[in-house]
Amino acid sequence: MTGKPYAAIIGVGRTRFGELWYENPESMVVKAGLDALESVDKGLHRADIQACYFGSFMYQVTNKLGLVPGYISRELGLNVPMTQTEAACASSSSALHNACLAIKSGVYDVVLVGGFEKMTDRYGKIVDDLMFAADPHEFDSGFTFSGLYATIMARYMYEFGRNNEKCRIALAQIAVKNHHHAVKNPYAQFRNEITIEDVFKSTLIADPIRLLHCSPVSDGAVAVVLCKPEIARKYTDDPIYIVASQQATDHVSLFSRVSTLEIRATKLAVSKALKEAGITLKDVNMAEAHDCFTIEECLFMEDSGFYNKGEGWKGIQESIDSFVGSKHIPYVGDGWEVFVNVGGGLKADGHPVGATGVRQIYECFKQMRYEANENQVSVEGDIRYALCHNIGGSGGIANVHILAREV
Amino acid sequence: MTGKPYAAIIGVGRTRFGELWYENPESMVVKAGLDALESVDKGLHRADIQACYFGSFMYQVTNKLGLVPGYISRELGLNVPMTQTEAACASSSSALHNACLAIKSGVYDVVLVGGFEKMTDRYGKIVDDLMFAADPHEFDSGFTFSGLYATIMARYMYEFGRNNEKCRIALAQIAVKNHHHAVKNPYAQFRNEITIEDVFKSTLIADPIRLLHCSPVSDGAVAVVLCKPEIARKYTDDPIYIVASQQATDHVSLFSRVSTLEIRATKLAVSKALKEAGITLKDVNMAEAHDCFTIEECLFMEDSGFYNKGEGWKGIQESIDSFVGSKHIPYVGDGWEVFVNVGGGLKADGHPVGATGVRQIYECFKQMRYEANENQVSVEGDIRYALCHNIGGSGGIANVHILAREV
Numbered sequence: 158m159t160g161k162p163y164a165a166i167i168g169v170g171r172t173r174f175g176e177l178w179y180e181n182p183e184s185m186v187v188k189a190g191l192d193a194l195e196s197v198d199k200g201l202h203r204a205d206i207q208a209c210y211f212g213s214f215m216y217q218v219t220n221k222l223g224l225v226p227g228y229i230s231r232e233l234g235l236n237v238p239m240t241q242t243e244a245a246c247a248s249s250s251s252a253l254h255n256a257c258l259a260i261k262s263g264v265y266d267v268v269l270v271g272g273f274e275k276m277t278d279r280y281g282k283i284v285d286d287l288m289f290a291a292d293p294h295e296f297d298s299g300f301t302f303s304g305l306y307a308t309i310m311a312r313y314m315y316e317f318g319r320n321n322e323k324c325r326i327a328l329a330q331i332a333v334k335n336h337h338h339a340v341k342n343p344y345a346q347f348r349n350e351i352t353i354e355d356v357f358k359s360t361l362i363a364d365p366i367r368l369l370h371c372s373p374v375s376d377g378a379v380a381v382v383l384c385k386p387e388i389a390r391k392y393t394d395d396p397i398y399i400v401a402s403q404q405a406t407d408h409v410s411l412f413s414r415v416s417t418l419e420i421r422a423t424k425l426a427v428s429k430a431l432k433e434a435g436i437t438l439k440d441v442n443m444a445e446a447h448d449c450f451t452i453e454e455c456l457f458m459e460d461s462g463f464y465n466k467g468e469g470w471k472g473i474q475e476s477i478d479s480f481v482g483s484k485h486i487p488y489v490g491d492g493w494e495v496f497v498n499v500g501g502g503l504k505a506d507g508h509p510v511g512a513t514g515v516r517q518i519y520e521c522f523k524q525m526r527y528e529a530n531e532n533q534v535s536v537e538g539d540i541r542y543a544l545c546h547n548i549g550g551s552g553g554i555a556n557v558h559i560l561a562r563e564v
Numbered sequence: 565m566t567g568k569p570y571a572a573i574i575g576v577g578r579t580r581f582g583e584l585w586y587e588n589p590e591s592m593v594v595k596a597g598l599d600a601l602e603s604v605d606k607g608l609h610r611a612d613i614q615a616c617y618f619g620s621f622m623y624q625v626t627n628k629l630g631l632v633p634g635y636i637s638r639e640l641g642l643n644v645p646m647t648q649t650e651a652a653c654a655s656s657s658s659a660l661h662n663a664c665l666a667i668k669s670g671v672y673d674v675v676l677v678g679g680f681e682k683m684t685d686r687y688g689k690i691v692d693d694l695m696f697a698a699d700p701h702e703f704d705s706g707f708t709f710s711g712l713y714a715t716i717m718a719r720y721m722y723e724f725g726r727n728n729e730k731c732r733i734a735l736a737q738i739a740v741k742n743h744h745h746a747v748k749n750p751y752a753q754f755r756n757e758i759t760i761e762d763v764f765k766s767t768l769i770a771d772p773i774r775l776l777h778c779s780p781v782s783d784g785a786v787a788v789v790l791c792k793p794e795i796a797r798k799y800t801d802d803p804i805y806i807v808a809s810q811q812a813t814d815h816v817s818l819f820s821r822v823s824t825l826e827i828r829a830t831k832l833a834v835s836k837a838l839k840e841a842g843i844t845l846k847d848v849n850m851a852e853a854h855d856c857f858t859i860e861e862c863l864f865m866e867d868s869g870f871y872n873k874g875e876g877w878k879g880i881q882e883s884i885d886s887f888v889g890s891k892h893i894p895y896v897g898d899g900w901e902v903f904v905n906v907g908g909g910l911k912a913d914g915h916p917v918g919a920t921g922v923r924q925i926y927e928c929f930k931q932m933r934y935e936a937n938e939n940q941v942s943v944e945g946d947i948r949y950a951l952c953h954n955i956g957g958s959g960g961i962a963n964v965h966i967l968a969r970e971v
Contacts, residue, residue, distance in 0.1 A: 229813070237812070238811030255662050
């Protein structure tokens with residue numbers, strides 16, 4: 158990489174994702190936070206935490222909560238500085254970005270970073286709540302997020318997959334793969350296999366998007382402990398380093414962007430992150446992609462540069478067909494192989510929106526340290542680099558972090 | 565100070581505060597943001613902005629907005645990294661704290677920091693909305709924020725001002741002073757003088773709090789441009805430096821704190837900030853105190869250390885009585901003099917909650933550079949140090965920044 162890492166990750170914790178009827182945001186944050194603190198190999202006292210960064214999206218409407226720092230203070234018994242960030246589905250990766258800068262600034266040595274969301278109590282109302290992350294004109298025109306991504310998916314299929322049934326199949330296969338990956342993830346919301354036929358037979362939500370193209374409504378919380386790289390070995394013999402932390406933004410409204418066939422914020426953030434880490438895509442062994450809808454995982458594979466624009470669906474289909482039956486199914490291309498969403502991604506692990514960004518870090522940390530138990534992915538050699546891609550709304554923001562086994 | 569400053573402030577901009585019926589969050593942010601960019605003496609291009617930090621509290625419920633970075637991206641035409649922070653009434657000073665760390669980290673050289681809130685469209689509903697920043701148990705017990713501060717004020721008057729009408733008068737005088745300070749502030753919501761009798765005759769809100777003890781419901785936005793200290797003179801010959809940026813948190817719930825007679829977060833943050841700046845209170849020439857209710861300005865004067873606990877009201881009364889008729893009324897004590905809320909504070913300048921923290925920076929910047937025109941405060945010598953104190957809720961968080969004329 159080009160400079161020293163932003164931070165070392167020394168502990169991670171999370172709740173199960175799903176319909177957690179007996180939890181509230183406070184109880185979930187405590188569980189994930191304490192789980193992360195307790196996971197630090199050589200021990201970490203609560204009093205060692207010098208600052209907290211939490212991200213969440215809709216706690217005001219779902220739980221009538223605000224001033225989250227005050228809650229965290231009470232729940233974790235800390236009076237330290239705390240920041241709460243909001244960036245829709247990228248809320249907690251925005252918290253992580255700021256935690257990285259805070260450690261790099263030298264002001265804090267050890268920080269707790271987390272994300273949470275409690276969505277299921279709102280039942281159907283959540284569909285409208287989520288539209289806070291879209292343009293009001295889109296809401297007023299009758300759009301839901303499924304509708305926005307259906308616009309993207311329909312345009313994609315028309316432009317790049319014209320008259321080609323295989324394109325439609327590829328976009329269903331992504332869901333099949335991610336469900337398959339979640340079967341052995343004990344925290345995942347959905348641990349059941351699905352088939353392409355299941356996808357096509359599932360309820361039509363917003364043509365061409367069907368229920369099984371969509372990530373679910375979920376509750377959950379995740380937390381990780383970061384420290385200054387220089388002191389990481391005081392806490393663990395096996396730290397994972399954050400070697401790139403990049404954000405990019407774009408218009409919140411789909412209709413005002415240059416193209417609906419790409420997420421510009423993803424392109425900008427991934428290219429800056431690779432440059433910052435001093436690596437190329439060929440060095441990336443695993444990636445967590447923001448598969449809120451299956452089309453978004455396909456766009457990620459193109460916008461990041463793994464596949465050429467318009468050819469992602471072909472690469473995805475060929476890869477999945479080649480590795481069907483494997484424990485984990487990688488995407489492959491010219492001289493590269495990358496495992497994407499090995500814990501099930503947003504699609505099957507679940508998508509408590511404010512928790513997702515840090516959940517991606519949790520997954521990579523566990524995999525890179527060979528602590529994923531039954532769900533451990535097999536990579537020839539270690540997982541040297543993992544890339545986490547978390548976007549907000551239909552692409553108004555993209556946060557990209559690259560983790561490294563060694564620096 | 566003990567180290568190099570976090571950042572230099574090179575430009576500031578704001579809207580008027582008040583009932584801005586024809587504005588929305590987006591339009592206010594654009595006005596404040598462009599005003600800040602245009603105010604940079606030697607010019608600054610929009611493309612020079614490398615990141616944005618904005619704070620706001622209730623945009624989700626007041627305006628059904630989320631994913632603020634996406635809005636800012638569209639409105640300001642930028643694709644740069646952006647962070648949105650929420651810390652109730654301390655939202656934008658939390659944005660500022662993170663912007664300071666970001667610049668200190670060396671990652672960004674020039675950042676735009678702002679805050680906004682659009683509250684008046686909610687009419688009476690805002691009273692309940694604001695309770696997001698309190699504990700749900702407090703809300704469920706029938707508390708409003710006026711009620712919470714009435715609890716603090718009643719206890720204060722009982723404990724420290726027992727049988728003393730002068731204590732009651734002192735807490736009214738704070739409002740009189742702050743209205744007086746706002747008369748020549750062209751952006752202030754209330755530019756009218758009030759008397760002690762007006763305060764006592766105003767509507768009883770939550771005994772002993774009357775209408776004129778309260779800061780108003782307001783709309784408004786503020787923005788400032790920060791840069792790395794080393795490059796400040798490229799943009800202006802008169803930069804103002806941020807030499808301390810400290811946060812502290814405490815229980816969100818009043819009932820679970822050790823005492824209702826002090827704001828622990830204020831004590832912690834102020835003492836850390838003074839230490840960081842390498843100064844004592846005697847060096848502070850002006851302060852922006854978080855006078856959401858007049859009792860809170862009194863608590864600030866004690867918790868920061870200007871007056872001893874329980875004696876703030878005496879010092880305040882003696883100061884105001886001594887300087888009545890002056891253009892600006894300082895608080896005085898043993899060897900120190902400090903002008904507090906010279907633009908009217910939250911009470912009279914207005915309190916669009918997410919904008920207030922950065923509004924305090926705006927005020928100090930203008931005063932320190934002798935750019936406050938008719939409202940310029942007269943300090944013997946320059947205003948060398950200014951302290952900004954911004955809290956969230958009833959004290960769940962306190963953010964304290966110290967600005968310096970020279971470093």
